[in-house]
Amino acid sequence: MEDKLIEYLVKLVNIPSVIGNEKQIADFVEGFARSLGYSYVRHNNSLIVYKNENRLTDYKKTVGLLGHLDTVPGENDFNGKIIDDKVYGLGASDMKSGLAVMMALMEMFKDKDSRYDLVFIFYEKEEGPYEENGLEPLLDYPLVKNLDFVFALEPTDNTVQVGCLGTLHASIVFEGKRAHSARPWQGENAIHKASDFLKRLSNYGFREYEFEGVKYIEVMNATMVDFSGGRNIIPDKFVINVNYRFSPGKTIEQAKKDIFELVNGDAKVEFTDLCPSGKVCLDNPVLVDFLKKFELPVEPKQAWTDVARLSVHGIDAVNFGPGLPSQAHQKNEYVPIGNVVKNFKIFDKFFS
Ligand SMILES: [Zn+2]
Numbered sequence: 001m002e003d004k005l006i007e008y009l010v011k012l013v014n015i016p017s018v019i020g021n022e023k024q025i026a027d028f029v030e031g032f033a034r035s036l037g038y039s040y041v042r043h044n045n046s047l048i049v050y051k052n053e054n055r056l057t058d059y060k061k062t063v064g065l066l067g068h069l070d071t072v073p074g075e076n077d078f079n080g081k082i083i084d085d086k087v088y089g090l091g092a093s094d095m096k097s098g099l100a101v102m103m104a105l106m107e108m109f110k111d112k113d114s115r116y117d118l119v120f121i122f123y124e125k126e127e128g129p130y131e132e133n134g135l136e137p138l139l140d141y142p143l144v145k146n147l148d149f150v151f152a153l154e155p156t157d158n159t160v161q162v163g164c165l166g167t168l169h170a171s172i173v174f175e176g177k178r179a180h181s182a183r184p185w186q187g188e189n190a191i192h193k194a195s196d197f198l199k200r201l202s203n204y205g206f207r208e209y210e211f212e213g214v215k216y217i218e219v220m221n222a223t224m225v226d227f228s229g230g231r232n233i234i235p236d237k238f239v240i241n242v243n244y245r246f247s248p249g250k251t252i253e254q255a256k257k258d259i260f261e262l263v264n265g266d267a268k269v270e271f272t273d274l275c276p277s278g279k280v281c282l283d284n285p286v287l288v289d290f291l292k293k294f295e296l297p298v299e300p301k302q303a304w305t306d307v308a309r310l311s312v313h314g315i316d317a318v319n320f321g322p323g324l325p326s327q328a329h330q331k332n333e334y335v336p337i338g339n340v341v342k343n344f345k346i347f348d349k350f351f352s
Contacts, residue, residue, distance in 0.1 A: 001104055001348075002341050006087065009100035009340060013089025014080045019070040022124040022134075026069060029122050032103060036110045038120075041141060045069065046123035046134045048143050049106065063116040063286055064150040065347075066306070066317070067099045068126030068134070072329050086334040093323030097335040098153025101322060101344045105351070114351040116286065119143055121150075126306065130275055135306050139313050149286035149316050151347075154305055155323025155335075158342055160291065162214055162318050163248035164301035164308050166277030169223075170242045170259050172197065173268040178229065178236040187234035191227065194238055197266050198222065201242065204262070211249035212280040214300045220244045220262070241272075245304075248277040278308035281316035294346055296320075 017025040026045040033040045033049045040049040046069075071091035078088035089096065102120050109118060121144060124134035138144050174194045179187025207218040223243045229235030246255040252274050263269055278301065281287060291298065301307065301319055310317040322343035327333045 001108060001344070004107065005100055005104040005340060005344050006082070006337060008103045009087050009092070009097055009335070010080050010082070010089075012096040012099055013087065013092055017070050017091070018073045019125055019127045022069045026122065026124065029069070029099070029103070033106065033120075036106055038106065038110075041143070043137055043141075044124065044134065046138055047121070048138060048141060049120040049122070050118070050143060060115070060117045061148040061286060062119060062146065063351075064119045064121055064144065064147040064315075064317075065102050065105065066121045066123075066135075066150050066152040067095055067102055068306075069099070069122050069124055070127050071096075072127045074329065074333065075331050077332055078334075082337070085337045087337060087340070088332060088334045090333060092327070092333045092335040093155045093325075094328035094333070095154050095321060095323055097323045097340045097343075098155070098321040100340060101153060101347065104344050105347055108348055109351060112352070116148075116351060118351065119147060130273065133306065133309065135309055139309075145313065145315075147315050149284055150310055152305060152307055152317055152319045153321035153343070154319045155325045155328050156299075156319045156321050157324050158320070158322060158339060158346070159297040159299050160318055160320050161299050161301040162282060163211070163216070163280035164278035164303065164305050164319075165216055165218070165245040165247060166250065166252065166255060166308065167273070167275045167304045168244050168246070168252065168255055168259070168271060169273040170244065171270040171272055172240045172242055172263055173270060174238040174240075174266070175268070176234065176236045176238070179234040181232045181234055184234050187236070190235045190238035193266070194240060197263060198240070200262055200264075209247035209249070211247055212282060214248075214280055214298070216247040216300045217302060218245060218247050220258075245302075246277060248280050250277060252276055275304055276308050276312055278305065279311035279316060281318070284316040287316070287318060290350060293350060296346075
């Protein structure tokens with residue numbers, strides 16, 4: 001199976017699937033599922049794959065394995081090549097190695113009984129905006145809605161990454177009064193008005209926030225500015241985009257409060273994008289079982305992932321995948337073969 005695992009990975013990286021162009025890779029996975037005799041639901045370019053009897057079993061817990069089919073746009077000079085026990089290709093780490101593991105598991109458990117009922121979810125448009133994400137419509141299907149636990153095979157270098165930070169964007173709007181810059185006393189400078197706030201923001205630093213025994217780092221940063229005015233004009237409007245990454249255990253309402261606190265009434269606040277944090281689900285029986293069987297490092301997930309989307313729908317999930325997080329979205333992305341084999345073996349053993 002190890003040879004096949006790598007063969008699938010090479011096939012997957014040889015199918016371009018930059019976000020928005022997932023049809024070909026979805027067709028490939030669909031054909032694979034059909035050839036193995038699995039049942040599946042196709043929703044646009046996303047697939048929910050399961051064994052027929054899965055729908056009937058109620059004495060076993062159902063575990064989902066989750067992977068996105070798309071990649072970011074990028075360059076790879078060695079696409080599909082194996083060099084020094086590494087498979088190169090766009091998406092090799094993020095996250096076609098995870099998809100290859102899922103395919104090999106499908107094959108492995110085609111006729112073999114598994115301790116949990118398995119549902120394989122391949123979906124489109126992960127690398128884009130929150131609202132267009134291909135996982136969202138799949139959450140209407142009972143097969144997905146009723147999952148007891150989900151492993152997302154995003155790149156984690158075979159560590160178990162729990163929870164994930166939420167993220168929000170806020171426009172902090174400072175208003176002044178327009179005037180000629182030679183006579184500033186006739187106006188009110190909106191940029192200058194932001195100085196106290198910017199000082200507080202730059203002093204915010206990295207804040208450690210411990211939740212359920214896992215330490216997350218909260219950060220708040222100005223990432224863009226906008227203004228109305230010109231070289232010789234006292235600006236009457238200055239807008240700072242603030243991106244806040246907040247810890248699991250905090251609701252969006254609490255995160256909003258943190259922003260208001262820092263603004264301290266100095267400006268208007270408009271929230272433009274709100275993504276919740278992911279639940280830390282260390283008490284989920286499937287995860288308890290998993291961590292008991294394998295001595296794997298448990299780490300916080302510092303970035304936002306679809307684990308949070310599942311949390312919103314009441315589904316517990318963690319990230320556990322073979323790819324290297326440091327290789328995600330890199331030029332000449334690769335994944336070490338050893339990582340892919342290890343990830344597959346752990347899942348194989350766990351489900352057997
Ligand atoms: Zn990814």
